[in-house]
Amino acid sequence: MALFDICGINSRSNFKTTENDELDGVLTSLNTIVNPCQLALPPLGCPSNTYSKNPVDEHGREMKINYDHGTTTLGFKYQGGIVLAVDSRATGGQYIGSGSVKKIIEINDFLLGTMAGGAADCTYWERVLSKQCRLYELRNKERISVAAASKLLVNMVYNYKGMGLSMGVMIAGWDKKGPGLYYVDNDGTRTPGQVFSVGSGSLYAYGVLDSGYKHDLTDEEAYELGRRAIYHATYRDASSGGIIRVYHIKSTGWVKISEQDCTELHYQYEEAERTSK
Amino acid sequence: MFGQVILNDDLPGAKQHHWSPYTDNGGTIVAVAGEDFAIIASDTRLIQGYSILSREQTKLFKLSEQTVLGVSGCWCDVLTFTRTLEARMKMYLHEHLKPMSTQAVAQLVSTMLYHKRFFPYYVSNIVAGLDQDGKGTLYSYDPVGHCEKNRYRAGGAAGAMLQPLLDNQVGLKNMKGELLPNITKEKALMVIKDSFISAAERDTSTGDGVIINIITKAGIEVMHFPLRKD
Numbered sequence: 244m245a246l247f248d249i250c251g252i253n254s255r256s257n258f259k260t261t262e263n264d265e266l267d268g269v270l271t272s273l274n275t276i277v278n279p280c281q282l283a284l285p286p287l288g289c290p291s292n293t294y295s296k297n298p299v300d301e302h303g304r305e306m307k308i309n310y311d312h313g314t315t316t317l318g319f320k321y322q323g324g325i326v327l328a329v330d331s332r333a334t335g336g337q338y339i340g341s342g343s344v345k346k347i348i349e350i351n352d353f354l355l356g357t358m359a360g361g362a363a364d365c366t367y368w369e370r371v372l373s374k375q376c377r378l379y380e381l382r383n384k385e386r387i388s389v390a391a392a393s394k395l396l397v398n399m400v401y402n403y404k405g406m407g408l409s410m411g412v413m414i415a416g417w418d419k420k421g422p423g424l425y426y427v428d429n430d431g432t433r434t435p436g437q438v439f440s441v442g443s444g445s446l447y448a449y450g451v452l453d454s455g456y457k458h459d460l461t462d463e464e465a466y467e468l469g470r471r472a473i474y475h476a477t478y479r480d481a482s483s484g485g486i487i488r489v490y491h492i493k494s495t496g497w498v499k500i501s502e503q504d505c506t507e508l509h510y511q512y513e514e515a516e517r518t519s520k
Numbered sequence: 521m522f523g524q525v526i527l528n529d530d531l532p533g534a535k536q537h538h539w540s541p542y543t544d545n546g547g548t549i550v551a552v553a554g555e556d557f558a559i560i561a562s563d564t565r566l567i568q569g570y571s572i573l574s575r576e577q578t579k580l581f582k583l584s585e586q587t588v589l590g591v592s593g594c595w596c597d598v599l600t601f602t603r604t605l606e607a608r609m610k611m612y613l614h615e616h617l618k619p620m621s622t623q624a625v626a627q628l629v630s631t632m633l634y635h636k637r638f639f640p641y642y643v644s645n646i647v648a649g650l651d652q653d654g655k656g657t658l659y660s661y662d663p664v665g666h667c668e669k670n671r672y673r674a675g676g677a678a679g680a681m682l683q684p685l686l687d688n689q690v691g692l693k694n695m696k697g698e699l700l701p702n703i704t705k706e707k708a709l710m711v712i713k714d715s716f717i718s719a720a721e722r723d724t725s726t727g728d729g730v731i732i733n734i735i736t737k738a739g740i741e742v743m744h745f746p747l748r749k750d
Contacts, residue, residue, distance in 0.1 A: 283636050333666070338680050341668055363666035367634045406638060 279371045280399055315444030315476040315483040316346055316357040317452060317469060318413045318424055320437050321460045325415045325422045325492040327355060328469030330444070330477050330505070331485035333362050342485040351376055352496045354392055354416035359442040360409035360429065368410065372396045389416040389423030393433055401431040411441040417492050444476030444483035451475045466491070466500050470508065477505040542642045543568060546725025547579045547592030548676040550715055551648045552690055552708040553656035559705070560590050560648035560658075561712050561732040562676075563747065567725045575728040575749065579676075582740060583609060587622045587649035588733045589629070592676035593663075594642040601641050605632060622649035626659040626667060633665030640664050644675040654737055671703075678719035678726045685715050705734070713745065720747045 316329040329346040332339060346358040348369045354376065358365035375395050379387040393414040400408060408429040415424045426432065426439045438456060440448040451472040460468065466489050477483045487508060489500040546567040551560040562579035565572060581589045581602045589605070591598045608628060612620050620628070626647050633641060645661040660673040672690040674682035687693040689711045690703055703711075712732065720727040727750070732743040 282634070282638065284638055333668075335662060340662065341670075344668060361664075361666075363630075363634055363637070363662060363664040366666060367631075367637075408637075 279374070280402065314359060314442035315440070315448055315473060315480060316359050316413065316442055317440035317445070317448050317472055318357065318415050319439070319452065319456060319469070320422050320424050321458055321465050323460075323462050323465060323491075323493070324417065325424055326465045326469045327357060327413070327415055327490045327492070328473045329357055329488050330473050330483045331488065332483055334482050344485070347488060347490055349497070350392070353386060353418070353492075354389065354414065355490060355492060355497050357413045357441070359411040364408050364410045364429070365412055368396060368400060369412070371399065386418065388418040388420065389414060389425060390435070392416065393425035393427050397427050397431055397433040400427070400429055404429070404431055413439055413441060415492055417494055417496070422492060440472070442483070444480030447476040447479045448472040462491070470501070470503075474505055474508050474512070478509070542594050543596075544593070545573070545595040546677045548674065548678040548682065548716070548719055548723070548726045549579060549590035549592055549644070549646050550674045550682060550686070550712050551590060551646045551658050552672045552686070552703065552712060553648065553658040553670070554705060554708060555702040556654055556656065556736065557705050558648040558650060558656035558658060558735045559708050559712060559732060560588050560646060560735070561716065561730055562590050562592065563716060563720070563726045564729040564731060565725065565727050566595060578731045580731055580733050582733070583625060584619045585739065586735060587620075587625050587647060588735060588740065590646045590648065590675070591643050593644050597641040597643050601632070601643060605629065608632070622647065622651050622657055625649070629659070629661060630665040630667040633661060633663065637664050644679065646673055646675050649735055650737065656735070674715065678723040681723060682715045682719055685718065686711065716747060
């Protein structure tokens with residue numbers, strides 16, 4: 244309006260109509276299409292002191308916002324490639340939110356990511372990683388290396404360091420240099436390695452894994468080692484359980500090996516022990 | 521910290537007042553997906569603390585002819601979330617000249633929830649509908665967008681109480697060696713009605729009435745039946 248222009252008042256900032264307010268809300272949520280790394284920050288100073296840390300209701304009672312957490316995953320390199328084994332339980336507080344979560348995320352035909360920690364965090368950022376890997380392939384006409392893929396993920400997550408993301412992820416794949424296995428977490432840690440186990444049940448899995456691990460395992464022995472290690476973790480850790488899934492990464496890509504309920508495995512092992520005695 | 525009053529003197533009877541953007545308005549959603557149908561139901565009670573705000577507030581939102589969203593939790597977040605979601609769906613319709621499929625809606629809900637990762641919507645979501653082949657599908661979410669495809673799910677205030685009942689009656693988890701047959705529409709309706717009747721007995725925020733949406737190729741049928749009003 245002419246009067247506002249003469250006075251120098253910015254009509255949008257001082258006389259916002261309700262229509263604009265609603266549209267703003269929709270437009271900010273669209274930012275994720277343009278840039279999936281741009282999440283909404285709460286309208287306060289320091290995001291690490293936000294309401295989401297210890298939310299309270301109007302009487303001051305603490306409200307539990309329970310996010311799904313995933314647990315016990317493992318991966319190791321051996322002469323035949325890489326074996327990844329995971330459980331499938333997701334707990335939201337003490338409640339078992341689900342017994343059939345897919346904790347191995349297929350980034351592309353040659354790359355797999357595992358999920359441990361916050362389920363939503365892992366699935367969202369690994370999905371963004373798949374998008375970045377595909378863009379890399381289109382721009383460079385060759386497949387992305389495991390080192391580069393894990394670096395992309397860790398750089399995205401480092402922007403949110405200290406703000407409460409919870410992710411303990413393994414990026415595994417086969418590239419020009421052969422099999423690659425990296426551990427990436429929400430603090431910005433990124434380490435290559437031969438054997439990793441992540442999650443609340445990882446201690447139990449390491450016990451079985453380390454005692455049975457050799458570089459020269461055959462394929463069947465490797466699958467059984469991964470399966471057994473997860474089974475023992477589900478036996479002792481309350482937050483692990485459900486279906487035990489085993490994947491194998493070879494030079495031709497990844498393959499799903501088996502998917503068994505851990506109670507079924509329990510009776511199988513018991514039966515095998517009884518017959519062998 | 522924002523929202524806290526800091527008292528310098530130790531006055532007797534002085535209380536700190538808390539302000540919080542969140543509140544729990546209760547509500548339960550139950551959904552079952554079958555071979556060629558999907559059923560989603562919610563109770564109709566809206567509470568705040570020990571008061572009842574409404575006895576006829578449905579928590580089901582029709583997104584398209586094939587998809588229904590059930591949301592409960594903090595009612596202000598429910599309203600904003602559904603409004604923003606409907607706007608996004610309209611934009612998709614105008615851009616692509618076709619309505620969003622159930623699978624696309626499921627992924628959109630997950631992304632929209634994660635967008636507010638650092639100040640979450642305090643809501644419990646279930647998306648029910650028919651996929652491109654006419655099969656019933658169901659997606660359930662945690663408050664920050666972790667999505668999971670299910671055959672049956674109970675969410676909201678009495679969700680933890682009803683999920684074991686559904687595991688038993690729909691998932692047949694108690695029966696060893698039983699192959700999971702596809703549940704019929706009549707059995708699914710019976711189980712859903714029974715679960716709400718039981719929830720109303722034991723959960724204060726559930727009651728007053730149930731609205732059921734049955735999604736089939738022929739459209740969305742709406743049923744209503746009453747529950748205990750106490």
